[in-house]
Amino acid sequence: MAEKKILIVEDEISIAELERDYLELSGFSVDLEADGDKGLRTALEGDYDLIILDIMLPGADGFEICRRVREVKDTPILMVTAKKEDIDKIRGLGLGADDYITKPFSPSELVARVKAHLSRYERLTGSEKNRNDIIEIRGLKIDKTARRVWVDGAEKQFTTKEFDLLTFLAEHPNHVFTKEELFREIWDMDSIGDIATVTVHIKKIREKIEYNTAKPQYIETIWGVGYRFKV
Numbered sequence: 465m466a467e468k469k470i471l472i473v474e475d476e477i478s479i480a481e482l483e484r485d486y487l488e489l490s491g492f493s494v495d496l497e498a499d500g501d502k503g504l505r506t507a508l509e510g511d512y513d514l515i516i517l518d519i520m521l522p523g524a525d526g527f528e529i530c531r532r533v534r535e536v537k538d539t540p541i542l543m544v545t546a547k548k549e550d551i552d553k554i555r556g557l558g559l560g561a562d563d564y565i566t567k568p569f570s571p572s573e574l575v576a577r578v579k580a581h582l583s584r585y586e587r588l589t590g591s592e593k594n595r596n597d598i599i600e601i602r603g604l605k606i607d608k609t610a611r612r613v614w615v616d617g618a619e620k621q622f623t624t625k626e627f628d629l630l631t632f633l634a635e636h637p638n639h640v641f642t643k644e645e646l647f648r649e650i651w652d653m654d655s656i657g658d659i660a661t662v663t664v665h666i667k668k669i670r671e672k673i674e675y676n677t678a679k680p681q682y683i684e685t686i687w688g689v690g691y692r693f694k695v
């Protein structure tokens with residue numbers, strides 16, 4: 465099994481480092497963020513198996529980070545709090561946090577909770593193999609098995625060829641493909657059409673996944689060559 469990746473967002477460095485040290489001793493790979501805004505960005509862009517969130521943070525607080533991550537990901541989230549009011553809020557708001565732990569806590573309790581949530585998540589999502597059928601890049605989520613696509617949590621409809629083209633590009637990030645290569649890959653050799661078909665499909669995909677089609681953040685045009693999926 466691959467090493468599990470955990471993100472800790474915690475502004476008290478001594479607590480963050482203690483959590484990290486214990487988790488690393490238990491075989492996890494750990495990233496730390498001490499600021500809420502940076503923590504939110506890292507949580508959305510990174511590929512973590514579990515997120516440990518402090519509530520009081522500079523920038524975005526733990527509640528906001530939890531809510532925003534939940535809009536696009538189902539990564540297990542463990543909230544850390546020192547206040548009883550926070551516990552009521554975690555329970556009451558339907559933020560989607562999987563659990564909370566109150567300060568002060570023992571590091572071994574934290575490790576036990578983390579392990580419990582990871583194995584529960586694996587049971588819910590099925591085998592490692594199934595998880596590979598999901599591609600998640602920033603706000604874009606592609607379920608290859610169900611052939612469904614979400615952009616920032618909202619499902620978008622794609623034609624068969626649009627889906628195939630998007631998925632092919634997303635599976636080969638940062639690789640530049642010519643229009644000819646993409647046409648050969650997605651359409652049959654004998655099919656009627658030409659490389660202009662690729663351009664048309666890229667345009668339609670961009671309209672569904674990009675915030676600003678003039679400045680695409682996912683599918684980039686490499687002038688005179690073709691396209692690449694930016695990561």
Ligand code: CA
Binds near residue numbers: 518520
């Ligand atoms: Ca704090």
